[in-house]
Each structure stands twice: as structure tokens, then as C-alpha cells.
Amino acid sequence: MIGHNSRVRLNAAQGNGYLEPADDFGIGLIGTASGNLIDENTVSGNTNGIYIAAGARDNEVRANVAVGNPGIQSANTQPAAQAVDILNLAPVDRTTFERNVCVTSVNAPCPAVVKPPEQ
């Protein structure tokens, strides 16, 4: 989406996108998208999970589950394609990330996996 001041919530995006080029996504903030809230979505098995373009500004990405992007077969058959769960191409301070679950990302936090205390 390129729009502004919008909300994308409680959606499921799965199995979207091609790997060549690897710029497709489950949910994308592309162009100059601004002022949007992306929250509580489930995003898996896409080329990239959540994609934030270089020109996107002042968006918030919160409490999404973005895992398994791309799927293992895609990653193995196209190892040169660089795709992740959350790909942030915008300046780091221009997007707010909070409480997302992801495994792979660029310029976006994924939660540390903490072992439970030993008994």
C-alpha cells in the first residue's frame, strides 16, 4: 500500500509474491506511504513478510506475526534472492516497530529467543 493514515489489522497474508525480483511481500508499505498502522496481522510464506520501502515515513508496525518468509523451498531453490520476514529499507528512525514476532529481518528488531530458566 502507498496510502496514508490507514490501518491494516487482523489480516492474513500468506504465499504471496515472486522471488525474481525479490521485492514482493505479504504486506508492503511502498512508495511514500506515511502515517499508517500495521497491526496484529499474520504474515507467512511470502517472498518478504512485511516490506517497507525506502521512501516510507512515520509508519508503525505493531504486534504482527511475520515468520516463514520466504518458505524453505523458495529459499533453497533461489538462494541468491534476499528476502526476510521484515525488510525495512527506510531510515531506521522513520518506522516504529513494537512487539512483532519474526525470525529474520533487516533494520527491524526481532525478539531475542530466551531460554526458560533451568529447573
Place this chain on the structure above:
Amino acid sequence: MTSRVTAVAAFVAAVLVAPPALAAHRVSGVITSTYVMVEDTDLIGDVTCNVANATPCFSFGAPGIELRLNGFTITGRADAVTGCGGASTAGEAGVTTNNMARVVVRGPGLVQRFRGDGVSVAGSRDARIENLTLSTNCMSGIRVLASSFGTLIEGNVATRNGSTAPGLACGGI
């Protein structure tokens, strides 16, 4: 007595000439040119779109109205398995909001196999896209253009949408 008869006659005449309450349009079957909605519209069966190249199937023609899929399917001209094989046809969307404010596309329902976007939110304020399933569309399942503000996209499922065109980043939403 005369005045009472006159009053009753006036009431009956008023009832007879009063416009009927607006009923939603009902749509199903094959569409061969863009269906422009000017009031609330309900699908009452599946819709197959054989509209001209690069034109939308449904387009809003008035603000503040709804398209309700009621569990039915809107199908475009792409291949059921391969979509467009990575290609796409801009403008050939399942539904476009067409610069209309406060319009709603409401599921449940499936929008599939369009050679452009499944749903295109274009030039609209406060549009809502709710509870749809969007599959095998050759651009994005739902695309919100830069000319739109305040869109709510909630409760949708987007799968198997996308394009290989360089510079045309596409996907689910």
C-alpha cells in the same frame, strides 16, 4: 365531513406517490462491461468478469455505499493455477473505489484471478475493505494508492498474489 374526506384522500395520494425505499442492487452472473455502483450492491451469486482489457469489473460511482459479496466469488480473466505467470495488466482490477469517499467492500467473499489488483483503493478517503479473500491476482490482493487516505483494511486473507515486473512491488496488501 368534507375536510375528513379530503385529509384521507391527501394521505392516500401521498402514500401512492411517495418514492419507494431504496433497495440494494443485486448482481450475479457474467459481467461484460464495468459495473458502476451508485447505491448499495449485493452479490446474489458468483460473478464472472469478461470486461475489456485493462478495465475494472466493479467501480464505485457514488460515495458512502457498499458492495457486499455475501459469500460469493468475483472471478477475473487470469489463469486459475498460474495467475498471469508473473505478468500483469494495470487497471484490470476486481473492484476499484474510483475516487469515492467512505465506500465499503464487505465480505465474506472471494476476489480472484484478476490480471491487475484484486481491490484497488484509488483516490478515496475513509474506504473500508473487510473480510475478503483475495487470491491469484496478478498485482496485489489489495492495493491502496498514494491518493487515498484513512483506509481501514481488516480481517482479509490474501494469498498467491504478485508480479515479476521489475519496480512493481506487489503482494498481499
